[in-house]
Amino acid sequence: MLALAALAVAVPAVPAFAATQWWSATPQVQIGKDAKVNVRNKGAKGDGVHNDTAAFQAAIDSLPASGGTVVVPAGRYMIDAEKSIRMRSHTRLLLDPSAELVVIPNSVGRSRLIRVWNVTDVRIVGGSMTGDRAKHMGTSGEWGMGIDIIASKNVVVKGVHLSEFWGDGLYIGAKGSGRYLKVSENVTILNVVSDHNRRQGLSITPAKNVYVVNSTFSNTRGTLPEAGIDIEPQVQGPTSSIRLENNTFIGNHGNGIELHTNISDIAIVNNKMTSNRGFGVLSVGASNLKIERNQATQNMLAAVGITHSAHDVEIRDNVLQYNSTRYMSAAKSGGGLDRDLQIGSQAYRVSRAGNTYSNPKYND
Structure with missing residues (x-):
């Protein structure tokens, strides 16, 4: 997957991007206003x-049908991820900055600390969540998740630190x-x-209108693909x-961002x-x-790899420099364009403009 063909000639691309802005850092989520309960109570x-x-x-279950807020004071809370904390619609889980939810070690390959399943209007805010990868008692599976969002609508995860998940x-x-x-x-x-985390910082499978902003995905390592974000x-x-904006991808054992087929309107x-071990961004047939x-x-x-039958891609106004550190010095300028940008021979309608590379003679 990582070995790309020779750089193809770029031709104009016209990707199918949304005509209107759907994303917001302050989305409207309808949370119950009148009810509040403290987990200590x-x-x-x-x-x-x-x-x-x-x-x-x-x-959570004590809140009325209209929802409300569950308050989590400072403390270290042990959670059975086989049973999970199961969110309800119109509910906020509000953690103190010093609150930590910790997975009780288990041996299963599939578990979730928090399930956001088939609900609408949920906020999870603050604190930290820690998995059991160091103390996991099994050896199989790769689905020990922190926050698992399935078939749900109007969900915000804000200011949460997630680490060490299986x-x-x-x-x-x-x-x-x-x-x-x-x-x-x-x-x-x-x-x-x-x-x-062991497999991914964040995985996105079938979804629509996902905005990831001002976040960090780092040091993923343990089982493939080991990406910061994998859209697959x-x-x-x-x-x-899907819009990924103002994020940092650093030290992942795979690619910073990995993209596969059956996706459209992806803005990075x-x-x-x-310092990712693979590409900064790798598209495996994504369009x-x-x-x-x-x-x-x-x-x-x-820095960027566009491979297989990927098409309708714009690569514009990026700084793509000092990559290919498996083979070249990160402090040395020069080298071929493919040090920073690789476009496979099967990719088509790929355009580039205004990019800066390690070797200035290739600058767009």
Whole structure:
């Protein structure tokens, strides 16, 4: 996957991007206004020993049908990720900055700390969440998730630190298939750090209108693909209207951003990709991409790779310098264009303009 063909001749591209702005860092999410419950009042200890799963669920379930806010004071709360904390519609989980939710070690390959499944209007704000990868008792599976968002609408995750999960820090996807497919829609990931998770910082499968902004995805390592963000719906169903903006991708054992087929209207804007073991951005047959005003430096392979039958791609006004550090010095200018940008021979309708490379003679 990482070995691309020779650089193809660029031709004008006209990707199919949304005509109107659908994203916002302050999306409207309808949370119940009148009800508020503290998890301590439902029996949560937060002492790093007691299993607090039932107390969290009791707090959520005690809210009226109109929803409300569950308050989590400072403390270390042990959670059974096989049972999960299950969010309801119109509900906010509000964590103190010193509150930490910790997965009780298990042996299963599939678990979720928080399930946001088939609900609408949910906010998860603040605190930190820690997986069990260091103490995991099994060896198989790759789906031990932090926050798992499935078939849900109007979801915001803000200011949360996620680390050490057996699978992904965050996962966004769908349920069902074919005509019965229900994708997640209108999901905003804001000011989040997803660090040292085993499979992915964030996976996006069938979804629509996902905005990831001002977040960091770092040090993913353990089981493939080991990307910061992996957008990989493939045959599950379509993914469209994804915007990655002002994020940092650093130190991932795979690619900073990885993109696969069955996606459209993907904008990667003003991000920083550095010191990833693979590419800064790798498109494996993905189409309708805008890669604009990013800085990709010191990645072990090229800054940007467009491979297989990827098409309708704009690469514009990026700084793509000092990459291919597996083979070349990060401090040395020069080299071929493919040090920073690789376009496979099967890719088509790929345009580039205004980019800066390690070797100035290739600048657009």
